[in-house]
Amino acid sequence: MNPILSDALHIIAYTTLVLFGHRIFLGFYKIFYVFLFSKPKNLKKLSGGANWAIVTGSSDGLGKAYANELAKNGFNLVLISRTLSKLENVKNMINEKYPEIEVKIIAFDFGKSCYKDYEKDIFPVLDKLDIGILVNNVGQMHKYPDYFHLFLGGPEKVAELVTVNTLPCTILTAKVLSKMVERKSGIIINISSASGYHEMAKWSVYSGTKVCVFKRG
Numbered sequence: 506m507n508p509i510l511s512d513a514l515h516i517i518a519y520t521t522l523v524l525f526g527h528r529i530f531l532g533f534y535k536i537f538y539v540f541l542f543s544k545p546k547n548l549k550k551l552s553g554g555a556n557w558a559i560v561t562g563s564s565d566g567l568g569k570a571y572a573n574e575l576a577k578n579g580f581n582l583v584l585i586s587r588t589l590s591k592l593e594n595v596k597n598m599i600n601e602k603y604p605e606i607e608v609k610i611i612a613f614d615f616g617k618s619c620y621k622d623y624e625k626d627i628f629p630v631l632d633k634l635d636i637g638i639l640v641n642n643v644g645q646m647h648k649y650p651d652y653f654h655l656f657l658g659g660p661e662k663v664a665e666l667v668t669v670n671t672l673p674c675t676i677l678t679a680k681v682l683s684k685m686v687e688r689k690s691g692i693i694i695n696i697s698s699a700s701g702y703h704e705m706a707k708w709s710v711y712s713g714t715k716v717c718v719f720k721r722g
């Protein structure tokens with residue numbers, strides 16, 4: 506083989522190997538960084554001393570875990586979810602572990618509410634508090650993956666899923682952001698999903714809403 510062509514092929518092969526290896530290393534680094542190297546941030550400092558945190562979808566799953574962790578870090582909580590009895594359980598659980606933490610609960614169905622309902626049921630509570638952290642967690646998934654026209658529950662369920670996954674995080678961020686900007690501090694956490702980075706087949710509605718959360722964040 507022509508030596509120049511052979512050298513060129515070697516350079517291309519080694520460059521590809523280095524780039525490929527770099528991507529694999531970065532992938533693992535991102536996964537293990539959180540567990541091995543990162544240090545917890547000082548949430549009190551980042552939230553500028555404002556000692557209330559809002560967590561949506563906090564009666565279960567990730568939201569409940571966020572609520573617990575924020576209480577552990579000394580934040581009073583506004584917990585917003587659909588089912589009152591589940592919210593009361595979370596409130597009791599937190600009060601037992603952290604009696605010094607104040608917990609307000611709001612039973613609110615994000616899927617069946619419009620802006621006026623936020624004004625009536627949520628904003629009056631928030632207006633009296635100094636909000637340092639907003640965790641936009643509430644979200645729904647498809648019951649199972651399927652073609653769009655076979656979506657379980659039909660157009661009504663599609664509308665509910667899109668509403669729950671996009672409206673609360675947008676409206677609540679708009680509500681708390683101006684005070685945070687004024688104070689030059691505050692934390693907003695938007696829970697998206699891997700499907701917001703890579704669209705997943707037959708999860709298109711969920712994926713689309715998570716792209717919205719991801720890009721807006």
Ligand SMILES: NC(=O)c1ccc[n+]([C@@H]2O[C@H](COP(=O)([O-])OP(=O)(O)OC[C@H]3O[C@@H](n4cnc5c(N)ncnc54)[C@H](OP(=O)(O)O)[C@@H]3O)[C@@H](O)[C@H]2O)c1
Nearest residue numbers: 562563564565566567586587588614615616642643644698
């Ligand atoms: N779990 C995962 O593997 C995963 C992966 C990627 C991203 N995520 C995202 O992480 C977030 C939390 O997921 P999760 O698995 O922890 O959820 P989950 O366990 O199903 O909990 C959902 C929470 O949202 C509340 N909720 C649902 N619909 C509501 C509505 N219409 N109005 C008010 N509250 C409502 C539920 O309240 P009630 O039960 O009281 O109704 C519950 O507290 C979601 O945004 C999800 O998309 C999850």
